[in-house]
Amino acid sequence: MIHRLALISLALTACKGDRAPAKTPPPVGSAGGAASPATTIRRDPHSQSRPDQLVVTHLTLDLGVDFTTKVLAGTATLKVAKRDPTATELVLDTDGLTIDAVADCTTKQPVPFALGAAVPRLGKALTITPAGDCVAITYRTRPEAKALLWVEPAGTAGKVQPMLFTQSQAILARTWIPLQDSPGVRFTYDATIKVPAGVRPVMSAENPAAAVDGVWRFKMEQRIPSYLMALAVGDLTFKAIGTRTGVYAEPSIAAAAANEFAEVEAMMEVGEKLYGPYRWGRYDILVLPPSFPFGGMENPRLTFLTPTVITGDRGLVSLIAHELAHSWSGNLVTNSTWNDLWLNEGFTTYVERRIMEELRGSEIADMSWALGRKDLEEVLVEAGRTNKDTRLALDFGPDREPDDAPTDVAYEKGALLLRAMEQAFGRTTFDAFLKARFDRLAFQSTDSKTFEADAASLFAAQDPGWKLGDWLHKPGLPATAPSSASSRVSALEAQAIAYAKAGTMPDVSTWKTMDWMAFLAAIPKDTARERLLALDAKHHLTSSKNRLIQMTWFPRLIEADIREAAPAIEEYLIHVGRRWLVGEIYDPLLAKNEFWRDLAATTFAKAKSGYHPVTRDSIAAKLTPKK
Numbered sequence: 001m002i003h004r005l006a007l008i009s010l011a012l013t014a015c016k017g018d019r020a021p022a023k024t025p026p027p028v029g030s031a032g033g034a035a036s037p038a039t040t041i042r043r044d045p046h047s048q049s050r051p052d053q054l055v056v057t058h059l060t061l062d063l064g065v066d067f068t069t070k071v072l073a074g075t076a077t078l079k080v081a082k083r084d085p086t087a088t089e090l091v092l093d094t095d096g097l098t099i100d101a102v103a104d105c106t107t108k109q110p111v112p113f114a115l116g117a118a119v120p121r122l123g124k125a126l127t128i129t130p131a132g133d134c135v136a137i138t139y140r141t142r143p144e145a146k147a148l149l150w151v152e153p154a155g156t157a158g159k160v161q162p163m164l165f166t167q168s169q170a171i172l173a174r175t176w177i178p179l180q181d182s183p184g185v186r187f188t189y190d191a192t193i194k195v196p197a198g199v200r201p202v203m204s205a206e207n208p209a210a211a212v213d214g215v216w217r218f219k220m221e222q223r224i225p226s227y228l229m230a231l232a233v234g235d236l237t238f239k240a241i242g243t244r245t246g247v248y249a250e251p252s253i254a255a256a257a258a259n260e261f262a263e264v265e266a267m268m269e270v271g272e273k274l275y276g277p278y279r280w281g282r283y284d285i286l287v288l289p290p291s292f293p294f295g296g297m298e299n300p301r302l303t304f305l306t307p308t309v310i311t312g313d314r315g316l317v318s319l320i321a322h323e324l325a326h327s328w329s330g331n332l333v334t335n336s337t338w339n340d341l342w343l344n345e346g347f348t349t350y351v352e353r354r355i356m357e358e359l360r361g362s363e364i365a366d367m368s369w370a371l372g373r374k375d376l377e378e379v380l381v382e383a384g385r386t387n388k389d390t391r392l393a394l395d396f397g398p399d400r401e402p403d404d405a406p407t408d409v410a411y412e413k414g415a416l417l418l419r420a421m422e423q424a425f426g427r428t429t430f431d432a433f434l435k436a437r438f439d440r441l442a443f444q445s446t447d448s449k450t451f452e453a454d455a456a457s458l459f460a461a462q463d464p465g466w467k468l469g470d471w472l473h474k475p476g477l478p479a480t481a482p483s484s485a486s487s488r489v490s491a492l493e494a495q496a497i498a499y500a501k502a503g504t505m506p507d508v509s510t511w512k513t514m515d516w517m518a519f520l521a522a523i524p525k526d527t528a529r530e531r532l533l534a535l536d537a538k539h540h541l542t543s544s545k546n547r548l549i550q551m552t553w554f555p556r557l558i559e560a561d562i563r564e565a566a567p568a569i570e571e572y573l574i575h576v577g578r579r580w581l582v583g584e585i586y587d588p589l590l591a592k593n594e595f596w597r598d599l600a601a602t603t604f605a606k607a608k609s610g611y612h613p614v615t616r617d618s619i620a621a622k623l624t625p626k627k
């Protein structure tokens with residue numbers, strides 16, 4: 001998943017507790033079959049479930065979607081396996097769910113269950129005493145469930161049908177399905193979804209071409225963790241891109257999306273060349289409304305994607321490369337708790353840049369490294385280089401949200417660690433190390449201790465002096481971190497400064513979105529008002545249809561107190577829901593003066609009903625005075 005300017009070129013999206021010693025689980029086949037009951041599972045501080053006792057191995061979901069009441073209702077049938085032969089209770093995570101009944105799958109007789117007290121951030125534990133190895137839970141969601149966004153027709157491209165989509169990462173799956181909501185628990189699933197006429201559902205699974213007897217049936221034969229459970233419902237059509245790839249989107253934008261993502265099949269081939277077979281069957285993309293809170297979400301077989309990446313110049317397709325890279329790092333080999341988010345996002349950022357280097361050349365990859373490094377440095381200054389939250393291996397407990405730590409650390413510091421290893425041991429050796437790791441840990445969850453053990457033999461053989469612990473367990477960035485120079489970024493920054501000082505207008509005839517963003521981000525904050533207005537008059541940045549360009553441009557106008565831009569900024573904040581994109585505007589609004597602070601407050605009041613809860617809560621926190 002992807003969020004910040006640190007990730008211009010890409011595109012949440014995290015615990016101190018009773019932690020059992022990490023053990024490497026036995027390998028499983030590439031089909032990702034059921035987990036062995038003997039496999040040790042670590043306790044997760046962000047889950048009240050007890051998979052070390054009884055663990056969920058398969059989910060059968062049967063849900064009806066009601067757009068009028070904004071409720072999902074139906075049954076979650078869970079197959080379980082004993083890990084502790086003395087265990088008698090199945091403990092699941094829920095948050096805001098109404099549990100109507102629990103029954104044994106075979107006898108259909110009720111079985112005892114109880115909902116615990118609400119725990120901040122974690123929800124209510126659902127404890128069931130099953131008679132056998134399968135229970136059926138009849139339940140309902142609430143309209144305000146944090147994983148769900150119910151989009152009114154006005155918020156869609158077609159303006160006729162409503163839309164629903166989920167966002168389960170990091171610990172929001174429990175707000176729409178009773179599960180062991182931890183990335184350390186993996187299961188297969190099948191689903192039956194009933195929807196009103198005129199809309200179709202899609203899921204992170206094998207998607208059927210049509211309904212059968214009025215219902216849609218799905219199956220996912222590879223084991224996934226709960227945060228990759230995904231459902232969307234809307235007026236969707238499908239366009240093929242390649243033999244294994246395609247796009248789901250509203251009819252009015254489907255052709256543009258398919259054209260923008262035409263390179264996806266080639267990206268898959270590059271990923272397979274570097275890191276082994278793609279093991280998920282198809283790779284399709286779902287383009288969501290602007291209210292989707294992230295750049296992308298790597299739901300297996302069906303990446304959820306922001307429409308802001310459709311720029312017409314294929315300038316931001318590295319976001320697709322990032323979400324595709326998760327097919328190896330994250331979806332295939334997953335962090336076992338959110339304390340080790342870097343194992344997902346640091347690996348994926350590195351793999352994404354390797355894919356883009358193969359596809360587009362070293363200049364594009366170098367731009368990504370340079371822009372990512374700049375944002376990481378900014379975050380380290382803001383957080384403080386001795387801040388424990390800037391470690392890669394975290395020790396958050398249940399008193400902290402999984403994504404409290406600066407995400408750029410997981411993404412960029414994690415990727416830099418892998419780049420440092422590549423440079424130390426050579427690309428050929430390091431590629432073989434990564435590929436072997438993906439093969440050995442396929443369809444399993446893992447942790448930083450296991451990574452240290454994996455890497456120990458590599459380091460011992462070639463560089464006994466390597467200090468991996470400095471990266472994982474110390475804050476800040478090691479002095480030996482590799483450089484991230486980009487001649488292209490340096491030239492764009494020099495052009496931005498030259499324009500600010502002397503009005504020297506650069507030649508933009510070959511620029512793509514990423515070039516514009518790097519240039520605009522480098523314009524000094526004290527640039528004269530006249531210079532900014534002249535740049536706008538020539539290139540129409542304020543009225544640009546490219547939301548990424550607007551996001552980078554509007555802070556320059558706010559800093560210069562150019563108030564005539566207020567209507568365009570308000571329009572942007574009302575019609576864009578991607579958390580990163582709106583956050584980058586609310587921050588300078590709130591930091592400027594009373595005029596802009598008032599604009600932030602009044603615009604949020606108008607816009608918040610169209611924001612996903614992830615975005616809405618994030619912006620509300622910015623607007624709330626700190627005590």
